[in-house]
Amino acid sequence: MNRQEQISQIVVTAQQMRDIEARIFAAGMPVAALMEKVAGLIASRIQTLYLSEDTILGDAEREKFPASPRHRVTASSSFPRLNKIGILVGPGHNGGDALVVARELHFQGLEVCIWCPFSKLKELTSQHLQYAQSLGIPCYQSIEDLPDCDLLVDGLFGFGLERELKDSVASAINHLNDKSVPIISIDVPSGLHTDTGEVLGTAIRASYTFCLGLWKLGLLQDQALEYVGKAELIDFDIPWADVEAVLGNPQVKRIIRATALSTLPLPRPPVTHKYKEGHLLLICGSRRYSGGAILTGLGARASGVGMLSIAVPESIKSIMVSHLPEALIVGCPETKTGAIAQLQLPENTDLSSFSAIACGPGLTKDAVPIVQQVLESANPLVLDADGLNILAEMGTSQTLQKRNALTVLTPHTGEFKRLFPELPDAKQDRIKAVRAAAKESGAVVLLKGARTAIADPQGSIWINPESTPALARGGSGDVLTGLMSGLIAQAVTRQLPIEKMVATAAWWHAQAGILAAQERTELGVDAFTLTEYLIRVISTTLEISDRC
Ligand SMILES: NC(=O)C1=CN([C@@H]2O[C@H](COP(=O)(O)OP(=O)(O)OC[C@H]3O[C@@H](n4cnc5c(N)ncnc54)[C@H](OP(=O)(O)O)[C@@H]3O)[C@@H](O)[C@H]2O)[C@@H](O)CC1
Ligand SMILES: Nc1ncnc2c1ncn2[C@@H]1O[C@H](COP(=O)(O)OP(=O)(O)O)[C@@H](O)[C@H]1O
Ligand SMILES: [K+]
Structure with a gap:
């Protein structure tokens, strides 16, 4: 069995994922570098899924995407043209991942906007937000202000969510689900418990979930399935020794x-x-x-x-x-x-x-x-x-x-x-x-x-x-x-x-x-x-x- 197969068998809880990441950071990998790597992989996966390089943009489109040094991006034939991508940003590192994706898609010449209803963000997330705004990417606090988008990227909450979603965040998620726009969730659909797949108040109904590093247990629970959509693993080269050290035996595995x-x-x-x-x-x-x-x-x-x-x-x-x-x-x-x-x-x-x-x-x-x-x-x-x-x-x-x-x-x-x-x-x-x-x-x-x-x-x-x-x-x-x-x-x-x-x-x-x-x-x-x-x-x- 090769490494990719070995990794794709593994299933972890939120705590096990935290422990594995703690070992990686303790070994010297900077948190910011890992976020760059992960989000870069997500951005390129979004491009492969939703954008092809078949058609060179016309002058009108080039004018529309002035930031882009690469003018070959356009909608693939199987998906509607992506005029606008909305990035949903939460307070933690899931939000940080989403902001790096926003920046990368912006540099690819796509029109991106951000919705972030939180005023208190983790430091790295806050820095990425500041930089995204400095690039001219619009950022809205109120969900009513978020323009209509063709695709949403959900970086509200990842494996750090443990409390019920309530009030304005919960009603915004319901509002976004009602729009029937495709949504890509980063790591887990926001609102799902990472281990049980239980809906904590309400949750994003994703078209795709890009699970990061190792499969999270909650995505394999029946009750989560109507929120998960198609699930894919984004492998970011977690060292096998760290996986083994944290998991030990017995383990939870996917049959591949x-x-x-x-x-x-x-x-x-x-x-x-x-x-x-x-x-x-x-x-x-x-x-x-x-x-x-x-x-x-x-x-x-x-x-x-x-x-x-x-x-x-x-x-x-x-x-x-x-x-x-x-x-x-x-x-x-x-x-x-x-x-x-x-x-x-x-x-x-x-x-x-x-x-x-x-x-x-x-x-x-x-x-x-x-x-x-x-x-x-x-x-x-x-x-x-x-x-x-x-x-x-x-x-x-x-x-x-x-x-x-x-x-x-x-x-x-x-x-x-x-x-x-x-x-x-x-x-x-x-x-x-x-x-x-x-x-x-x-x-x-x-x-x-x-x-x-x-x-x-x-x-x-x-x-x-x-x-x-x-x-x-x-x-x-x-x-x-x-x-x-x-x-x-x-x-x-x-x-x-x-x-x-x-x-x-x-x-x-x-x-x-x-x-x-x-x-x-x-x-x-x-x-x-x-x-x-x-x-x-x-x-x-x-x-x-x-x-x-
Ligand atoms: N570890 C790494 O370095 C890497 C991690 N990666 C990414 O990080 C994600 C995990 O990040 P994370 O630990 O920051 O948690 P995350 O899920 O973003 O959010 C937790 C935040 O939400 C808040 N909050 C909770 N409940 C709430 C509620 N009901 N209503 C409102 N707020 C609530 C909570 O606040 P607090 O509970 O402290 O008040 C906290 O601030 C992971 O899924 C992956 O995407 C990748 O980049 C790879 C490298
Ligand atoms: N929604 C579903 N998705 C995938 N597999 C399903 C689903 N519902 C049932 N199955 C599978 O179908 C089989 C049904 O088995 P069971 O309930 O014992 O049926 P019966 O007794 O009529 O033969 C099981 O293997 C179960 O895992
Ligand atoms: K998410």
Whole structure:
């Protein structure tokens, strides 16, 4: 993994970022020099995004941009011409960054104006404001005076914001959001809590967020997403030694393509056989929910698992065989309601024959004895859907404490609340909640959502940073369970790290959703279609990385 990939995996809190920066400054880097460097990178990114150099300005435009020694800037064809850029300046160094951006864009020949409603600024910020004004860049204190702009750059607050925004600043932010002008937020959208992503009173709704140096945790929390827009990292060469010194272990990391590809069970050794590539037992389905069992089976198929056995109620065996001819479908005696009553495995087989077990999709809550039985096994176990609901009724943590094999729980926020009623609400700080759940239960917990988060009992977290709302659709979780369990079965036989494999499954599932949505729109990603994109997305990704 190269440095850029390593850096882009890292996720920090505001305090960790302060500690890392403190080390850089203590080592001799001047604060002002770092601000120049960072803001220079932001200004050039804005130019790349919003301005191209294709068209040489005519005389009229040259007159309009007399300050510019470079007359080649103009609006790129994909964006409206930028006549005026408004720079929103706060009291701290986020405001200082914005002022350096203002100065640079001004020197590029763009018309820039500043809104700064604060009278008390940090010293460096105050100096930059004074210089910007000396260049003739207009600065307004009242939001009513700020002229209409085509683009706003938000440097009001960064990771220093901890208090609620109120009064005139809050109402100005609401007013700016209502204008529907694109906004680029520096570091974090002003008003968001850097760690939890919570809205502190109100917040800027950004089109882009340029996160500085290292990813801030709040940008990866579901509740922040409607404010963040497209998020990009502006890497300003933080020394890796400082990152390591501050973060230590455990860490919070983003799952990126490089992480996922390095974890996949590829390539296979030339001499192998099906049982060496993992034997997965899926226990799923009922007469009522046969579809869930099919989707889970198709997800497992895509994982490449060596051998797939699927235990279902006898009455849905034939439909399973027709969808998954390669799998060994085990028909089991069923209850009056059509749930599995008892596991009836083939002769000479017991639960210890499997590398991993997954139990839950489509099971109904009538399958209590089955869940009890798999919990007593010594196999790595994935519980989902009704498997989780049954576990919740048994008492999550006291039940799991009796296990001496790994358990993976895959709740959405509703299931999470049932499993861990005592823990803080997963809707508020998902990362804190999932970490506490893994610690308390001793399980690996995958909390589903727009930014799925995976925690292990030691406190390490993986967050899937990219997904699509096209996946918010019945059955897509079943596909994930199948895919993940098939990968876990292979991780067991190959002794690969299971938590990382769970994260890889979440990444793969989301990437398939993204590719399917690109080709078929967000309305076209039903769970069955999703299963058909699983292998396609991996082969495309491998092709791209081979070329890189
Ligand atoms: N560290 C570095 O050198 C580098 C940092 N960089 C940049 O600096 C940013 C962090 O800068 P920062 O620490 O100055 O904090 P920032 O987010 O600008 O604002 C905090 C200010 O807001 C004020 N304030 C707070 N709440 C308020 C409220 N409700 N209403 C009104 N005011 C309120 C608070 O005042 P106080 O609480 O002291 O009264 C304080 O003055 C970071 O995100 C990045 O952009 C980069 O240049 C790289 C190098
Ligand atoms: N807004 C969203 N953005 C991205 N992914 C989402 C979103 N909503 C749901 N998902 C993903 O879709 C899947 C839904 O799973 P789940 O709720 O268990 O559905 P089901 O039980 O119907 O299969 C999860 O992987 C989840 O992370
Ligand atoms: K900001």
